[in-house]
Amino acid sequence: MNLSTKTLEYVDRLIPRYPLKRSAMLMILHAIQEDQGFISKEAMEWTAQKLEVTPMQVYEVVTFYPMFRQAPIGRRHVKVCRTLSCALRGAYKVCDTLQENLACELGHTSADGNFTVEFVECVAACGSAPVVMVDDKLHECITPEKAPDFAAKLKLETNALQPPSRH
Amino acid sequence: MPIQERRIIYRHIDEPGYTTDIACYQRHGGYEILRKSFQRKPEELVQEVKDSGLKGRGGAGFPTGMKWSFLDYKSGKPIYLICNADESEPGTYKDRQIIYKDPHQLIEGVILSAYAIKAKLAFIYIRGEMFEGARILDKAIEEARAANFLGDNILGSGYSVDVIVHRGAGCYICGEETGLIESLEGKRAYPRIKPPYFPAVLGLYNCPTIVNNVETLCQVKHILDMGGKEFAKIGVPGDSGTHIWGISGHVVRPGYYEIESGKGTVRDLIYDLGGGPPPGRSFKAIIPGGVSMKILRVGEKFKVKLPDGSPGEWGVLDIPLDSGSFTQCGTSLGTSGMIMMDDTTDMVEALANLNAFYAHETCGQCTPCREGSLWLKKITTRVCNGGGRMEDIDLVKNVADQIAGRTICAHGEAAAWPCQSNVPKFRDEWEEKIRTQIQAREHGDGTPAPRKGLRLV
Numbered sequence: 001m002n003l004s005t006k007t008l009e010y011v012d013r014l015i016p017r018y019p020l021k022r023s024a025m026l027m028i029l030h031a032i033q034e035d036q037g038f039i040s041k042e043a044m045e046w047t048a049q050k051l052e053v054t055p056m057q058v059y060e061v062v063t064f065y066p067m068f069r070q071a072p073i074g075r076r077h078v079k080v081c082r083t084l085s086c087a088l089r090g091a092y093k094v095c096d097t098l099q100e101n102l103a104c105e106l107g108h109t110s111a112d113g114n115f116t117v118e119f120v121e122c123v124a125a126c127g128s129a130p131v132v133m134v135d136d137k138l139h140e141c142i143t144p145e146k147a148p149d150f151a152a153k154l155k156l157e158t159n160a161l162q163p164p165s166r167h
Numbered sequence: 168m169p170i171q172e173r174r175i176i177y178r179h180i181d182e183p184g185y186t187t188d189i190a191c192y193q194r195h196g197g198y199e200i201l202r203k204s205f206q207r208k209p210e211e212l213v214q215e216v217k218d219s220g221l222k223g224r225g226g227a228g229f230p231t232g233m234k235w236s237f238l239d240y241k242s243g244k245p246i247y248l249i250c251n252a253d254e255s256e257p258g259t260y261k262d263r264q265i266i267y268k269d270p271h272q273l274i275e276g277v278i279l280s281a282y283a284i285k286a287k288l289a290f291i292y293i294r295g296e297m298f299e300g301a302r303i304l305d306k307a308i309e310e311a312r313a314a315n316f317l318g319d320n321i322l323g324s325g326y327s328v329d330v331i332v333h334r335g336a337g338c339y340i341c342g343e344e345t346g347l348i349e350s351l352e353g354k355r356a357y358p359r360i361k362p363p364y365f366p367a368v369l370g371l372y373n374c375p376t377i378v379n380n381v382e383t384l385c386q387v388k389h390i391l392d393m394g395g396k397e398f399a400k401i402g403v404p405g406d407s408g409t410h411i412w413g414i415s416g417h418v419v420r421p422g423y424y425e426i427e428s429g430k431g432t433v434r435d436l437i438y439d440l441g442g443g444p445p446p447g448r449s450f451k452a453i454i455p456g457g458v459s460m461k462i463l464r465v466g467e468k469f470k471v472k473l474p475d476g477s478p479g480e481w482g483v484l485d486i487p488l489d490s491g492s493f494t495q496c497g498t499s500l501g502t503s504g505m506i507m508m509d510d511t512t513d514m515v516e517a518l519a520n521l522n523a524f525y526a527h528e529t530c531g532q533c534t535p536c537r538e539g540s541l542w543l544k545k546i547t548t549r550v551c552n553g554g555g556r557m558e559d560i561d562l563v564k565n566v567a568d569q570i571a572g573r574t575i576c577a578h579g580e581a582a583a584w585p586c587q588s589n590v591p592k593f594r595d596e597w598e599e600k601i602r603t604q605i606q607a608r609e610h611g612d613g614t615p616a617p618r619k620g621l622r623l624v
Contacts, residue, residue, distance in 0.1 A: 017331055019245075019288065020372060025353030026336050030295070051353065064355040064530075065336035067295045083257040084458055084520050085415035085506055087623040121339065121524055122257035123296045126415035126504065127422050136298035 001042045007035040011050065021051045025061055029068055038069045066120075074109040074116035076158050078102065079133040082119040085126035093144035094130050095119060101151035114158050170435035173401075173427045175409050176385045180268050180423075187303055189310035192271035198316050200392045201275050205282065205324045212283035216387060218395025220407040224261075225251055225342070225380030226457055226502045227577075228490050231387070235284055235377060237367035244374040245287035249351065250277050252293040252300075252381045253335050253342045256457035257524060259504035261411040261423055262381035266293065266300040270307040274330065276384035278317050279391060281328045284377055288329055292347055295336040304332045339528035343576045344378040346530065357532045358576035382411060402428025403474070406489040410503045414441050417448065417509035429489035436488060437507060448509040452593075453483060455493055456501025458521050459581035461588035469496040498588070514593040515555075515600055516623035518563075518585060519547035523624055525582035532575060539570040540582045551624050553608075553615025555601035564590045 003011075010031055015024045028050065032043045044058040051058075062068045080086075080095040095106065095117070104110035104117045125131045128140035134154065142150050179185045179195060192198070204212055217232030238246060250273070254262040265273050273291070281289045293301050308330050312318045319327045338356050340346045345359035348371050363369055370376020379387075386408055390398045399407045406428045413423045419442030426436070433453065437443065444450050450465045463483045472495065473479040486492050493500045508517060526544035531537045543566055546559055567586035570579045590597065600616075607616040 017329075020352070022353035023333075023351055026295075026334060026350065030334055030336065053353075057354075060355055061353065065295075065338055066527075067337035082520075083524055084454075084517065084623070085258055087520050088416040088506070088508065088512065088517075088621070090621065092622045092624075120296075120337070121527055122255060124254040124260045124263050124294065126258050126260050126506070127413055129415055129421070133296065138299075 001036065001040060001046065003032065003035055003046075007031050015050065022053055022057075025051060025053075025058070026065070029058075029062060033068060037072045040070070074104070075114050075161065076116070076154065077133075077135050078104075078115055078117045078154070079120040079123075080117070081121070081123050081125075081129070081131050081133075083122035085122070086130040089129045090144040091130040094132065094142055094147045097144065097147035098132070098151050101148060102155065114155075170426065170431040170439050172424055172440075173409055173430075174425045175389050175401075176272070176382060176411060177264065177423070177425045179272075180264050185268070187268065187270050187307065189271055189307065189314060192269075197271050198275055198311075198314070200388055201279055201316060202322060204279055204391045205322055205326070209283050209285055212279070212391060215390055215395035216283065219386075219390040219398040220395075220405070221383070221386050221390060221398070222406060222490065223380055224382035224386065224410075224502070226256055226259075226459075228499070228501075231379065231383055234367065234379075237365065238284060238377065239368045239375045240285075242368075242375060246285055247371045247374055247376040248277065248281045248284060248286040248289040249344075249347065249371065249376060249378045250289065250291040250381060250384055251342060251344065251347060251378050252291050252297075253347060254297075254381070255294055255339045255342050256459065256502045256504065257521075258413065258415055258454065258457050258506045259502040260413050260415075261502070261504065263297065263300065264411075264423060265381055265385060266297065267303060270303050271311065272385050272388065273381055274304070274307055274311050274317070276386075276388040277330055278311075278321070278328060280377075280379065280384050280387050281330075282321075282324075282326055283387075286328060286377070288331070290351060291330060291332045292341070292351060293332060293334055294341075295334050301332050301334050308332065338530075339524075340530045340576075340578060343578065346576065347378060348376065355530070357530050358578070360575050402430070403487075403489050403491070405491050410488060410500065412436055412488070413504040414507065415504070416506040417444055417450070417512070418507045419443055419445060426488055429487050429492070431488050432484060433486045433488065433505075434484035436505070437484075441507070444507070444509045448511060450507055451510045451512055452508045452514065452517075454506040454508075454585075455498050456503045456505060458506065458524070459584055460493075460501040461498040461584050462592065463496065463498060464592045467592065471495045511620050513551075513600070513618070513620040513623070514589060514596050515547060516551050516618075516620065518589045519544070519551045519624040521585045522547045522582075525578070525585075529578060529582065533573070533579065535570045535573040536579045536582060539566050539579075542566050543582065543586055548624055550597075550601065550604075551618070553604050553618075555604045557598070557601055557605070559601065560590060560594060560597045 048055040102115045104115045109116045221231045222228040346356035350356040366376040522544040525540040567583040571583035604616045
């Protein structure tokens with residue numbers, strides 16, 4: 001595991017801000033995931049050492065919170081909100097369109113490694129439903145009618161990206 | 168008279184030219200209330216909040232001043248303040264607007280509240296999915312620190328406090344205050360049992376802790392501005408201040424509207440401001456405040472006590488927009504995130520959608536909730552997929568009845584209430600749906616009865 005200098009420095013600045021080291025857990029795991037794309041067993045052991053807890057205490061956190069993952073995903077993470085306000089405005093149809101147009105099965109990564117499409121629960125943007133998050137950005141009012149264009153734009157944008165550097 | 172918005176918290180939200188930087192905030196009078204309030208004793212500020220009658224805006228509606236008065240100062244342990252910015256009750260998106268568009272208002276509210284309760288350190292626990300929101304808050308905190316509105320010896324008062332932005336990682340249960348505390352300690356968000364773990368006595372690191380919602384802490388700023396007694400005059404007795412209504416679902420103009428408590432009815436909100444149902448349709452059901460609250464069927468009537476004490480009757484659309492009125496109708500305004508469903512909605516699908524949510528979000532600690540929410544999801548999804556049995560109707564109600572009241576935290580009630588209200592109120596729809604399915608299975612060619620309406624699960 002090769003964490004960037006930026007991440008290492010961030011972690012060292014972060015821990016002393018908390019009254020107890022263990023409190024920095026979620027923030028460190030976020031930083032690792034951002035750096036590496038996922039949280040490996042090695043990363044959990046490293047975190048445990050940093051926070052002076054057992055690796056098991058890190059593992060139980062990683063497995064509890066839906067945002068943490070233990071395996072790499074596609075270059076773009078497409079998260080479709082499926083909870084009631086979005087569903088009432090067609091979120092399931094939006095998800096079907098995205099799966100089809102991005103050639104990606106729900107909960108899986110596309111064969112070209114570009115996309116992972118998932119359902120997520122309410123992301124607190126119900127007034128502009130249906131919403132889709134791509135990586136860390138929220139896209140609002142992605143109606144079933146707009147979904148094909150949205151997928152097409154996403155494909156263009158992703159193809160123009162530099163080859164993956166994360167993994 | 169048409170319904171009027173009264174924007175106090177949202178005064179500058181979406182105002183053209185209003186930005187998130189401290190210079191803009193200060194041009195609009197920002198941090199002036201902090202300057203003035205730091206001349207006063209913390210106890211006086213707590214008294215103002217008590218006088219205001221403010222009820223918490225996180226869903227439970229507990230009086231904020233009373234919550235603060237439970238703090239155990241005698242223990243001599245450090246006091247912590249946590250701002251609950253884990254906005255995750257489906258239908259609710261009011262705190263997001265404050266965080267993204269007026270972060271300094273929240274930070275001023277946090278610092279004022281921290282000073283009032285003599286907190287040693289404050290946290291803003293923000294949902295993990297609000298990546299940009301966390302960055303905006305971090306930047307705002309650095310600006311406030313540079314101006315000495317937080318950090319050491321704030322404005323020469325001798326009081327010091329730091330604010331840490333802490334990100335969650337996608338768990339609904341972290342909105343439950345003791346679950347949030349466990350999460351902030353770096354653990355799984357398993358809610359704690361009360362007693363003994365009342366946060367004001369045994370909270371973060373077993374120290375006295377106050378957990379308040381984003382909007383609540385912003386309200387505190389305005390209470391200190393106008394004075395508690397003056398604030399108490401806004402709205403109706405027993406529910407002072409404004410409510411930020413976020414409306415979503417089947418409505419022409421979804422959006423957020425800040426309305427003085429009790430000034431206006433559901434009809435005013437969803438027709439005058441929301442524009443009514445989509446063309447050619449009519450409202451069938453409304454969930455008043457976040458999906459955990461009990462559903463209302465348009466057409467049902469409630470026997471109520473009117474403000475003058477005389478008996479009266481309200482339909483769903485007549486309910487005034489204050490907490491007491493919703494309680495009288497057997498539900499609650501919760502987080503004031505209202506979801507509308509029109510006549511095309513299949514109510515079994517709507518319930519199945521929510522049951523899938525609760526099954527995903529249960530922390531798994533208490534058996535009734537862990538097992539029950541999963542069964543509720545399985546049964547309602549099966550009914551949606553064409554495999555309904557007549558006995559499922561009572562079964563859903565029965566399973567829900569065995570969750571509520573039998574769990575450590577209110578997730579049990581949250582998972583049960585939608586079932587306990589949907590099933591009896593829409594029993595006719597359940598029966599008709601299942602009858603059609605049975606007919607298709609017994610007399611058809613084996614293909615299940617087609618789904619009607621929009622797929623929700």
